[in-house]
Amino acid sequence: xxxxxxxxxxxxxxxxxxxxxxxxxxxxxxxxxxxxxxxxxxxxxxxxxxxxxxxxxxxxxxxxxxxxxxxxxxxxxxxxxxxxxxxxxxxxxxxxxxxxxxxxxxxxxxxxxxxxxxxxxxxxxxxxxxxxxxxxxxxxxxxxxxxxxxxxxxxxxxxxxxxxxxxxxxxxxxxxxxxxxxxxxxxxxxxxxxxxxxxxxxxxxxxxxxxxxxxxxxxxxxxxxxxxxxxxxxxxxxxxxxxxxxxxxxxxxxxxxxxxxxxxxxxxxxxxxxxxxxxxxxxxxxxxxxxxxxxxxxxxxxxxxxxxxxxxxxxxxxxxxxxxxxxxxxxxxxxxxxxxxxxxxxxxxxxxxxxxxxxxxxxxxxxxxxxxxxxxxxxxxxxxxxxxxx
Numbered sequence: 013x014x015x016x017x018x019x020x021x022x023x024x025x026x027x028x029x030x031x032x033x034x035x036x037x038x039x040x041x042x043x044x045x046x047x048x049x050x051x052x053x054x055x056x057x058x059x060x061x062x063x064x065x066x067x068x069x070x071x072x073x074x075x076x077x078x079x080x081x082x083x084x085x086x087x088x089x090x091x092x093x094x095x096x097x098x099x100x101x102x103x104x105x106x107x108x109x110x111x112x113x114x115x116x117x118x119x120x121x122x123x124x125x126x127x128x129x130x131x132x133x134x135x136x137x138x139x140x141x142x143x144x145x146x147x148x149x150x151x152x153x154x155x156x157x158x159x160x161x162x163x164x165x166x167x168x169x170x171x172x173x174x175x176x177x178x179x180x181x182x183x184x185x186x187x188x189x190x191x192x193x194x195x196x197x198x199x200x201x202x203x204x205x206x207x208x209x210x211x212x213x214x215x216x217x218x219x220x221x222x223x224x225x226x227x228x229x230x231x232x233x234x235x236x237x238x239x240x241x242x243x244x245x246x247x248x249x250x251x252x253x254x255x256x257x258x259x260x261x262x263x264x265x266x267x268x269x270x271x272x273x274x275x276x277x278x279x280x281x282x283x284x285x286x287x288x289x290x291x292x293x294x295x296x297x298x299x300x301x302x303x304x305x306x307x308x309x310x311x312x313x314x315x316x317x318x319x320x321x322x323x324x325x326x327x328x329x330x331x332x333x334x335x336x337x338x339x340x341x342x343x344x345x346x347x348x349x350x351x352x353x354x355x356x357x358x359x360x361x362x363x364x365x366x367x368x369x370x371x372x373x374x375x376x377x378x379x380x381x382x383x384x385x386x387x388x389x390x391x392x393x394x395x396x397x398x399x400x401x402x
Contacts, residue, residue, distance in 0.1 A: 015045065030364055037064025040383050040390050042369065050364075053382040053394055054371040058202070058234045058347070061261035062307060063383035069264055069303050076299035084290060091298035098305040102243040103236075105256050105272025109282070110293030110301075114233035114259030115148030117269035118196075121255045122152045122170075124273060124281040125194035125227035131280055132225075136193035138172035140184055144204030144374065145175075145197065147231055156196050159204070178207055181216040188220065194227035195220070199245040202234035202381075205374025206342055206349025214251040221254070227277065229255045233269070234347070237261035238308055238384050241318040241345035248344070261384070266300035268292075313384055321345035323388050324380065327395050335402045339376070348380040349373055359401050368397040 015033045033045045040063050042050045055061070062069055076091070083089060096108050111117045122139065129136035141147070145158040154163055155170035163169060172191065176184035178201060195217055201207040221228040230253040235245045239261060242248045246256065254277045259269035269292075273281070291297075307313075325343065328350055332338040340351040352359070356378045360370045373379035382390070 032364075039063050039065070040386050048367065050367045050369050051390060051393055051397070052369045053380050053386075054369045055381055055383045056265060057260070057371060058239060058381035059260045059263075060265050061237060061239075061304060061384045062264045063385045066264070066307070066385075068307055069300075072299055072303040073266070073296065076296050080295045082291065082294045082296075085288065085293060089295040089298065091295050091302060092293070095293075095298035095302040095305075098302050099258070099262065099270060100272060102305055102308075103256055103258065103272045104244070104247065104252065106275040107273045107278035108270050109273075109287070110297065111259075111269040111271070111289055112267050112292050112297075113148075114231075114257065114269045115150050115153045116289065116292065117233070117257045117259055117271045118147045118153040118156075118231065119150055120282075120287055121196070121229050121257050121271045122156070122194075123287055124255060124271070124277060125229060127281040127283075127286060128227055128277060129193035134193070134225075136191050138174070138189070138192045140187045140192060140195045141173060141175050142178050142184075142197050142201070143175045144178065144201055144207065145231075146201070146203030147196065147198075179210045179213045181213055181220075184217060185220055188224055188226070192224065192226055194229055196229040196231060198231045198235060199249060200235040200240065200344060200347060202347070202379070203373055205351065205377045206347065206379060208342065208344055209249065211249045211251065214246075214249050218251050227255060228253045229257065231257045233257055233259040234381070235344075237304075238313050238317055239345055239347045239381065241314055241321055243308075243314065245344070262304060263297065263300040264304045266297055268297040268300055270301075317345050317384055320386055320388060320391065321348075324348055324386075324391050327391055328380070331395060331399060331402075334399070337402055343380070346380070346382060346384055346386065349377045350380070351377045362401045363397060366397045366401060368394060368401075370398075 034042045035045045036043050042052050141156040143158040147153040147157050155173050158175045174187045199209050232244050236258050254274050256272040328341045339353050343349050356372050363370050371379050
């Protein structure tokens with residue numbers, strides 16, 4: 013308790029933390045300072061893609077730490093091209109800008125869309141986002157986040173943002189006017205409650221953007237980098253964005269984000285002096301990205317995610333048949349949600365007491381975003397604890 017009391021005295025209270033101090037991790041387990049083992053189905057909020065203490069990742073990061081950590085973006089590092097090329101190969105985009113976080117990447121994406129419109133002297137500046145979306149906590153990212161309670165205390169925010177409905181193309185179409193410059197959405201909403209897009213919806217939004225020369229931005233901070241069984245969710249839908257925002261799993265816990273652009277956007281938006289970052293794309297962060305991408309490819313992580321993700325979904329649906337409190341199971345791959353008929357907080361707390369780490373999403377949903385290296389035996393362990401909890 014002394015650790016917790018000291019922390020609560022020193023840090024700004026913006027999180028209601030669980031009463032535990034974690035000391036180390038191994039595979040898909042975390043260990044607290046008393047040596048107790050917790051099965052982790054949250055992965056640091058969909059971040060720890062390789063789990064904990066992956067030897068290849070650790071050795072690569074240690075070697076880079078010994079060589080070089082930071083030089084700024086005034087210079088190249090030996091990791092610049094390899095990391096960028098790897099991420100572009102996996103994401104299907106043409107150019108990339110590295111940031112320190114997903115929220116910063118969203119900010120850059122919004123600026124790129126605005127600059128594209130500015131370059132055409134169109135006077136366009138408005139964005140369309142979706143209800144129940146989540147894009148971050150900074151002013152620009154918060155402005156396009158579709159949960160009113162998050163926005164209200166900080167208004168006025170960035171002007172010109174309106175909100176359509178997920179999988180309701182007409183609701184989006186109705187919001188387009190002569191001042192609209194872009195549409196931003198999550199192909200699979202995470203924080204909002206695990207809601208996948210329909211392919212017809214994404215194709216329809218893409219067509220609207222093409223018809224009106226709007227910039228289509230996908231936020232794949234949570235659903236990207238292998239979590240759904242493809243490197244990025246858009247690849248399953250085969251509906252490509254103009255800008256793709258990435259973070260979380262691309263660094264396996266090291267703080268790094270990025271946004272990828274089509275060549276059209278890269279050529280006609282941000283130019284020298286328009287955007288920057290002191291720490292973004294530092295050699296250590298780029299080593300993390302490069303190493304994660306290499307391990308993913310070598311281990312054929314996508315096949316594993318499809319197999320275990322299907323098993324997780326089937327197991328959750330089997331549990332739903334036994335537990336009337338479960339209203340719906342939905343998701344893709346290792347990004348699943350169980351919607352309950354009441355708020356999940358008490359159940360997440362009970363699971364924690366049984367040494368299972370779960371996180372919520374939306375108002376009534378338990379979110380399952382474990383490390384991508386999870387095995388079926390871990391799913392079975394989780395289901396047994398969840399069954400007892402519910």
